[in-house]
Amino acid sequence: MWPDQDDPSTSAASVRTPDASVRTPDTTAPAQPAPAPERRPPEKQRGRVVTRRTQVESSTTDQRLLDTRGPSDWVHTDPWRVLRIQSEFVEGFGMLAELGSAISVFGSARTRPEDPMYAMAERVGRGLADAGYAVITGGGPGVMEAANKGASQAGGVSVGLGIELPFEQGMNPWVDVGINFRYFFVRKTMFVKYAQGFVVLPGGFGTFDELFEALTLIQTRKVTSFPLVLIGTSYWSGLLSWLRDTVLADGKIKPADLEMLHLTDDADEAVEFVLQASRRPAADTGNGSAEGDAVAVGNGGTGSTDGNGSAGGNGGTAGNGGPAGNGGNGAQVPPD
Numbered sequence: 001m002w003p004d005q006d007d008p009s010t011s012a013a014s015v016r017t018p019d020a021s022v023r024t025p026d027t028t029a030p031a032q033p034a035p036a037p038e039r040r041p042p043e044k045q046r047g048r049v050v051t052r053r054t055q056v057e058s059s060t061t062d063q064r065l066l067d068t069r070g071p072s073d074w075v076h077t078d079p080w081r082v083l084r085i086q087s088e089f090v091e092g093f094g095m096l097a098e099l100g101s102a103i104s105v106f107g108s109a110r111t112r113p114e115d116p117m118y119a120m121a122e123r124v125g126r127g128l129a130d131a132g133y134a135v136i137t138g139g140g141p142g143v144m145e146a147a148n149k150g151a152s153q154a155g156g157v158s159v160g161l162g163i164e165l166p167f168e169q170g171m172n173p174w175v176d177v178g179i180n181f182r183y184f185f186v187r188k189t190m191f192v193k194y195a196q197g198f199v200v201l202p203g204g205f206g207t208f209d210e211l212f213e214a215l216t217l218i219q220t221r222k223v224t225s226f227p228l229v230l231i232g233t234s235y236w237s238g239l240l241s242w243l244r245d246t247v248l249a250d251g252k253i254k255p256a257d258l259e260m261l262h263l264t265d266d267a268d269e270a271v272e273f274v275l276q277a278s279r280r281p282a283a284d285t286g287n288g289s290a291e292g293d294a295v296a297v298g299n300g301g302t303g304s305t306d307g308n309g310s311a312g313g314n315g316g317t318a319g320n321g322g323p324a325g326n327g328g329n330g331a332q333v334p335p336d
Contacts, residue, residue, distance in 0.1 A: 103196060104210075108143055133196075
C-alpha cells in the first residue's frame with residue numbers, strides 16, 4: 001500500500017532537517033593575518049636627485065644659500081672669479097650688441113679743458129656723431145670726456161666703458177650709456193669688438209696699451225680692416241721715429257706694419273679717414289690664398305688699415321666680404 005499523500009507523517013513539515021546547532025567541520029585553511037606594511041626609509045629629493053638613509057642631508061639647499069653664518073672664503077677663489085668674469089662679458093655684450101657703427105676714442109684722463117687736445121677730442125666726437133657713428137670712450141675725464149661731450153651735443157650715442165681703479169674716477173657727465181668693469185681685459189674686448197676703428201689722442205700708459213693691443217691684433221690678423229688714427233704730430237712723431245729707426249731697422253717689424261697707422265693734426269681728417277676706411281674692400285690676408293666669406297660688420301664694414309688698400313700681406317685677398325647688421329664684431333674678422 002502506498003502511503004497516503006495526506007498522511008502527516010509523510011508531509012514536508014514532518015521531514016527532519018539537520019540540526020543547525022551542529023556545525024559542519026571546516027576543511028579550508030585558516031586565514032593568515034595581513035602583514036604589516038614595510039616602513040619606507042627616510043628620503044629627500046634635491047632637484048632630480050633622490051637620497052635615502054645615511055645620504056639624506058640635514059639641511060636644504062635654500063637653507064645653505066641663506067645661511068649667512070657659512071664660510072665666505074669661496075668668493076675669493078678662481079672658480080667664483082670665472083663666473084664674475086663671465087657676468088661682465090654678458091653685461092657688456094648685452095649693452096653694446098645693438099649699438100651700431102662706432103669708433104673708440106682714446107687719450108689722457110689728465111687733459112685739462114683748456115688744453116688744445118680737449119677741444120680736438122670734442123671736435124672728433126662731434127664729427128663722428130655727425131657721420132652716424134657712436135663714440136666709445138673709457139668714460140673718464142680729459143680726452144674721454146671731451147669726445148663724449150662732442151658726440152652727445154651733436155645728438156649721437158655717447159658710450160663710456162669705465163674701469164675699477166684704486167682711486168675713484170667715475171663716469172663723466174657726457175656719457176649717455178655706461179658700464180663699469182672690474183677687469184681690464186673684458187673692457188678692452190668691448191673696445192675692439194664693438195668699434196670699427198680707433199682714434200688715439202695723446203695719452204699715457206693706458207692709451208699706449210690700447211694702441212699697441214690694436215696694432216698686435218691687426219698684425220696677427222685677429223682683426224682686419226681696422227683703421228688706427230693718431231692725432232698730434234708733435235706728440236707721436238718721436239714714437240713713430242723709434243719704431244721706424246730702431247724696431248723696423250732691427251727687423252722686428254715689417255714696413256707694412258707701420259702703414260697701419262695714420263697720423264694727422266686735423267680732427268676732420270681723422271673722421272674722414274675713418275669714413276674712407278669703412279668703404280674699402282676687405283684687406284689683404286697676406287697668406288697667398290683667398291679667405292672666403294669674410295664678414296664686415298657695422299656700417300658696411302671697415303676697410304684696409306694702411307691707407308693703400310692693403311694690410312701689407314704678400315698675396316691673397318679676403319673674398320666675399322659683405323656688410324652685416326648693427327652690433328657684433330666691429331672689426332672685420334677672418335672666418336674660423
